[in-house]
Every structure is written in structure tokens, then in C-alpha cells.
Amino acid sequence: MNPSQPMSVNRGALARHQAALAQGRFLIQKCNDCTRHIYYPREICPHCGSDAVELVEPTGTGTVYAVTNVRRKPAEGGDYNVSLIDLDEGPRLMSRVEKMAPDSVKIGQRVSARVVLTEGRGMVIFDPVPGGGAP
Amino acid sequence: MSPDLKQLRGSAAIAGVATFGCGEAHGFTEMELLVRSAHAAVAEAGLKMSDIDGLCTASVGATMWSMPVIEYLGIRPTYIDGTMIGGASFIAHLLPAMHALQSGQCKAVLVCYGSTQRTSTHGRREVAQARRWMDPQPYETPYEPFNPPSAYALAASRHMHQYGTTRRDLAEVAVAARAWARLNPEAFMREPLSIDDVLAARMVSDPLSVRDCCLVTDGGGAYVLVHSDRAPDLRQKPVYVLGNATAVWNRQISSMDDLTVTAATQSGRDAYAMAGLGAKDIDVVQLYDAFTINTLLFLEDLGFCSKGEAGAFVRNGGIAPGGHLPVNTNGGGLSCVHPGMYGIFALIEAVRQLRGDCGDRQVPRAMTAIAHGNGGTLSSQSTAVLGLAETL
Numbered sequence: 001m002n003p004s005q006p007m008s009v010n011r012g013a014l015a016r017h018q019a020a021l022a023q024g025r026f027l028i029q030k031c032n033d034c035t036r037h038i039y040y041p042r043e044i045c046p047h048c049g050s051d052a053v054e055l056v057e058p059t060g061t062g063t064v065y066a067v068t069n070v071r072r073k074p075a076e077g078g079d080y081n082v083s084l085i086d087l088d089e090g091p092r093l094m095s096r097v098e099k100m101a102p103d104s105v106k107i108g109q110r111v112s113a114r115v116v117l118t119e120g121r122g123m124v125i126f127d128p129v130p131g132g133g134a135p
Numbered sequence: 136m137s138p139d140l141k142q143l144r145g146s147a148a149i150a151g152v153a154t155f156g157c158g159e160a161h162g163f164t165e166m167e168l169l170v171r172s173a174h175a176a177v178a179e180a181g182l183k184m185s186d187i188d189g190l191c192t193a194s195v196g197a198t199m200w201s202m203p204v205i206e207y208l209g210i211r212p213t214y215i216d217g218t219m220i221g222g223a224s225f226i227a228h229l230l231p232a233m234h235a236l237q238s239g240q241c242k243a244v245l246v247c248y249g250s251t252q253r254t255s256t257h258g259r260r261e262v263a264q265a266r267r268w269m270d271p272q273p274y275e276t277p278y279e280p281f282n283p284p285s286a287y288a289l290a291a292s293r294h295m296h297q298y299g300t301t302r303r304d305l306a307e308v309a310v311a312a313r314a315w316a317r318l319n320p321e322a323f324m325r326e327p328l329s330i331d332d333v334l335a336a337r338m339v340s341d342p343l344s345v346r347d348c349c350l351v352t353d354g355g356g357a358y359v360l361v362h363s364d365r366a367p368d369l370r371q372k373p374v375y376v377l378g379n380a381t382a383v384w385n386r387q388i389s390s391m392d393d394l395t396v397t398a399a400t401q402s403g404r405d406a407y408a409m410a411g412l413g414a415k416d417i418d419v420v421q422l423y424d425a426f427t428i429n430t431l432l433f434l435e436d437l438g439f440c441s442k443g444e445a446g447a448f449v450r451n452g453g454i455a456p457g458g459h460l461p462v463n464t465n466g467g468g469l470s471c472v473h474p475g476m477y478g479i480f481a482l483i484e485a486v487r488q489l490r491g492d493c494g495d496r497q498v499p500r501a502m503t504a505i506a507h508g509n510g511g512t513l514s515s516q517s518t519a520v521l522g523l524a525e526t527l
Contacts, residue, residue: 040274066394068288068294070281070342078207082280082340084289084389094275094389103341107296123277 013041013060015053021122024115027055028091040090060113062087069103081105085126099127108134136408145411145527146365147233148373150243150359151180152483156316157354157472158323160204161254166207167473168355169249176357181365181370182243183358189214189235191228196262202484204208204247212272214241220383220517222509223422227381227517229360236362250474251354259351275387281340283425284348286388286512288340291428293394295342296442300431301449302342305444306333308427309346309469311455314465318456318496323352324470347427349468349477356470356479358486367524375527378410378520390510395443397437399507399516406505407438410520417520418501419488420460421481423509424467428452431493433507437518461498464488478508478517485521504525 011019013029017040020027029038033050037058044051066084082100086092095113097105110132115122146227153175158170163171169192175183177289194200201217214235216228218465232244236345252259267276277470280286294300312362316322328346336344366373383397385391407413413436422433431445448454449459454462463469468477485504487493503526508517 019271066289068280068285068292068343069338070279071287071340073339075182082278082285082289085408092389094278094280094387096278107292109362 013043013053017041018122021057021115021124022117022120024073024107024117024122025059026058026112026113026115026124028058028087028089030056032068037087037089039087040126041095058087058089062113062126064097064107064109064111064134065103067105067107079103084124085111094125095124095126097126097128105135136405140409143230143233143237144377145375146413147236147360148363148367148375149486149521150361150366150371150373150484151176151178151182152358153179153356153481154480155355155475156290157321158352159254160251163251163353165249165251166203167249168353169204169247170207170271171437172249172355172357172397173245173247174361176247177245178424179371180361181357182359184208184210186243187245188212189232189241190249191217191225191232191244191246193224193476194225195250209419214244214269220381220515222425222476222478223381223487223508223510223515223517224363224476225356226379226482226508226519227515229376229379230381232360233379236360242361242365244360244481245357246360247355247357247440248476248479249348250476251353252475253353255439272387275319275389279295281469283325283512284343285340285404287426287428288343289388290394290432290513291342294428294431297395298446300446302334303330303450304431305342305347305427306330306354308424308430308448308454309333311449311452312424312463312467312469314452315464315496316470318494319465319471322466322471323350324466342426343426347467349425349473350470351470352474353470354474354480356483358479358483372490374489374510374521374526376519377412377522377526378406378408379403379518380409381515381517383515386511386514391513395432397432397436397513397516399433399509399518402509402516403437403507406518406520412520417500417503417505419464419485419504420462421464421504421506421513422462423477423481423507424463424469425473425477425509429509430462432513433509437505437507456496464493464496464498476510478510480504481508482519485519489521489523
């Protein structure tokens with residue numbers, strides 16, 4: 001670490017993001033230079049290169065952009081959904097839509113984020129928004 | 136396009152190609168398949184291994200792979216490229232090697248690969264676990280995409296949604312590949328395959344069935360690149376590199392801006408610009424078909440049809456033998472060979488077509504070819520435009 005550049009924070013973007021997740025909080029980033037939102041969290045903005053990035057709370061709602069139903073034997077847990085979700089703030093992330101059958105998730109479905117905690121780790125998953133079926 | 140880059144057009148030629156152990160190669164290591172291919176490619180060019188002073192290679196497992204390859208071959212290269220961008224690597228190795236040949240840094244470059252992905256005693260599951268640590272993707276891995284198929288399935292879902300592409304259109308790609316494979320004695324899968332067979336095949340990650348996914352085979356491949364001044368004096372009809380370009384925009388499928396538009400739009404544009412040619416000038420096309428959706432995306436992104444129209448383009452045998460464009464004439468990764476990384480095999484088939492060495496599957500009067508490589512999960516793209524002496 002370069003001592004002439006004191007760290008404003010004592011951990012990287014990933015650790016801070018994951019720590020918030022582990023407390024049940026889903027955060028994304030915003031660039032204070034170009035004002036665009038960013039996900040996954042990084043040390044610099046992939047849009048403009050600025051390091052003036054900060055973690056912010058998203059609305060938590062978004063839309064299914066792409067979808068697949070991963071086939072798995074029932075004995076191993078059965079099929080499961082993997083989707084790409086476009087957050088209303090702009091960024092896209094991989095996640096899973098729950099509370100509906102994995103093969104019934106359609107592109108365009110409106111969804112809302114929820115953090116699930118497993119063994120001290122947080123994970124963002126999405127549930128369908130009532131009345132938010134794919135048009 | 137820089138004028139200096141344009142001056143490299145046709146400055147190097149592929150003088151020898153070879154494959155070894157494609158299919159199942161019980162009892163061989165990856166290094167042995169690579170070295171047998173390398174030996175055969177050098178001999179085919181009319182050279183000796185001691186003539187090789189440039190070496191390009193990449194491995195899925197070994198991060199410092201060029202070193203054991205150099206050691207095993209017993210060569211002392213003055214030019215080394217271990218660029219590893221997945222399956223596109225061995226096409227992406229072309230342009231830097233052309234610079235090295237042009238500057239005189241080296242005189243004969245060997246590009247080589249070997250994989251025992253099919254018969255290896257190390258399980259694919261074990262390797263996938265190891266890669267979670269060696270190549271972390273902390274924002275995708277927790278959701279357990281069954282990659283690579285799931286990433287390509289996501290792209291297919293988007294293409295279907297935006298453009299009305301159907302599973303039947305995807306199946307056309309697999310059926311065309313199989314029809315070509317049936318004309319190629321070296322292809323791994325040669326039994327008849329119908330659209331209905333593909334539609335009825337076991338689903339892996341919707342909308343991709345097992346028949347929408349490439350083979351898992353063993354195999355080695357190699358080629359030798361020399362300066363074009365020297366190529367006519369060697370043993371084979373030279374195949375000139377008219378253009379090559381590589382593009383990477385992302386690693387993870389979730390970081391791709393538009394799942395229906397790949398970085399092949401950039402690599403294709405730049406390779407065509409260097410070659411001074413366009414899609415309409417290409418006689419035979421080799422596209423990295425790890426999955427059926429790849430062929431559709433690359434037909435569009437490389438300008439053989441407009442965005443969204445590849446489904447219609449491949450319908451009714453459009454890219455099968457007798458169709459309007461010969462694509463993946465060896466049977467491709469879907470039916471011929473796919474040992475982990477396929478790019479070098481696409482390039483080798485393009486060379487063989489231009490030389491007229493392809494027997495029953497030969498495309499008549501082929502003077503120009505494209506070999507297009509893809510790597511990762513639609514992550515890296517490298518396009519090569521090749522031609523015979525008449526195209527210089």
C-alpha cells in the first residue's frame with residue numbers, strides 16, 4: 001500500500017459490499033462524476049474511470065432481461081432459475097427469481113430484490129412483483 | 136485502421152496444419168496430443184522443429200503453459216505468446232505473430248494446442264471447483280449457472296425474445312453441422328440428425344438441449360505461420376492471412392451490454408478493414424459453434440445477414456451442404472471436434488478448404504475464408520480473414 005495515498009476506507013469495494021449483504025442490505029454503486037450506477041461494485045467506475053464511486057441503496061426493483069431454467073435431477077434439488085435482472089437504476093446482474101416455477105419466469109417480468117442469508121453470507125435474489133408479469 | 140496495420144495484410148502465410156487424436160485419445164496426455172500435432176504441422180510445412188523460433192500456445196489448466204511446451208519441444212524461440220482468452224486464443228495469436236515475422240523477430244511461428252477433455256481422469260466437476268478459486272466470479276457463481284451452457288442459454292433467450300428466433304432455428308444449426316460432419320471422415324459424430332431429434336433431446340439449460348451444445352472430445356491441433364516472402368518455397372499451397380483482429384468487452388455474461396450483439400462486431404469490422412474485404416467476398420465460413428446460438432450471433436455480427444435475421448438465414452438448410460453459405464464444413468464443434476477450446480480447429484478447417492484438401496465436403500473454388508474464434512461466455516472474439524495467393 002502506498003503510504004502517500006491514505007485509504008479513505010479500510011477495505012475494498014467487494015468486502016464492503018459483501019459485509020452490507022451479510023447484514024441483509026443490498027447496495028449498488030453510483031459514480032459521483034458521471035452519475036451512472038454501477039454493479040458489481042468496483043474500485044473505479046467502468047463508465048468514466050473515476051474513483052469517486054460510492055455504495056448507495058437501490059430501489060430494489062427491476063425487470064428480467066434474460067432467463068434460463070437450469071435442468072437438474074430431482075434427487076439433486078430439481079430445476080432452478082438463473083436470470084439476468086436489469087435494475088431500475090440501470091445496472092444488470094445475475095440472480096435467481098424465486099416464488100414462481102423456474103420454467104415460468106419470462107423476460108419482462110417485474111421483480112423486486114430480497115437478501116437471503118445463508119451461513120453468514122448474504123445473497124440477492126428476486127421475487128415477482130404482484131401484477132408485474134411479462135407484458 | 137492504421138495504414139501500418141493494413142501493410143501487414145497478406146504478410147504472413149499458414150504453411151502447415153495438423154490435428155492429432157481428435158475424438159477419443161485414450162492413454163495420451165494433453166502435451167502428447169499437442170506435440171504430435173505440432174510435429175505433423177511442422178513436417179507438413181516442409182520444415183524441421185529446429186526451424187521453429189516462435190511459439191504460441193494456451194491451456195485451460197496450466198497458466199504458464201508456454202514454458203513446458205517449449206521445454207518438451209526442445210526449441211529456443213525468440214518470440215513467445217501465451218495469450219489466453221479462451222477458445223479464441225489460437226486465432227488471436229495470429230496478428231502479434233505477424234508483427235513478429237514482419238519485424239524479423241522470428242521466422243517460423245508454431246501455434247499449438249492439445250486437450251484430453253473427454254478422456255482425462257480429472258473429472259470436469261473437480262476442475263470446475265478448482266476454477267472457482269483460480270478464476271473467481273463472485274457475482275455469478277453463487278447463482279450456480281451451469282456454465283458455459285447457461286450463459287449461452289441466456290443469450291439465446293434474449294435473441295428469441297427480441298427477434299422471434301425459435302428452437303427450430305437453433306436446431307437448424309445443429310442439423311447443418313451434422314450434415315457437414317457426415318461428409319468428413321474425421322468428424323466425431325456422423326449419425327443422421329434431424330430437427331425433431333434436436334427438439335426432443337434432453338434439455339440442459341433452456342432453451343438449449345444437449346444437441347444445441349458442442350461435443351466434449353480430445354484433440355490436438357497446430358499450425359505454422361511464416362512470412363509470405365518465404366511461403367511459396369515451402370511444401371504446401373500457402374494460405375495468406377489477409378486480416379485478423381481480436382476484441383474483448385467482458386468476461387461475465389451478466390456484464391455484457393446487449394446479449395444479442397457480441398464483440399465479433401468489432402473483431403469482424405477490424406479484420407475486414409485490414410483485409411479490404413467484406414462478408415460478401417467470403418467463400419467459406421468457420422464459426423466457433425460451442426452452442427447453436429453462437430452460429431446465429433456470429434452470422435449476424437460478421438455481416439452475413441442483418442441483426443435478428445440469422446434464424447431465417449439458416450432455415451431450410453441455409454448453411455448445410457447445398458445451402459447458400461457453407462458454414463462449419465468440418466461439422467464444427469457441434470459434430471466434429473471440441474476439446475475444450477475449438478478455435479484452432481476452425482482455423483485448420485479454413486486452411487484445408489482453401490487448399491482444396493477437403494474431399495467430399497470441399498467447397499468448390501474457395502478463394503477466401505473466415506475463421507472466427509470465441510472464448511469464455513461470449514467474452515472474447517477473434518476473426519481471421521484468409522485467402523489464396525490470387526487474393527493478395
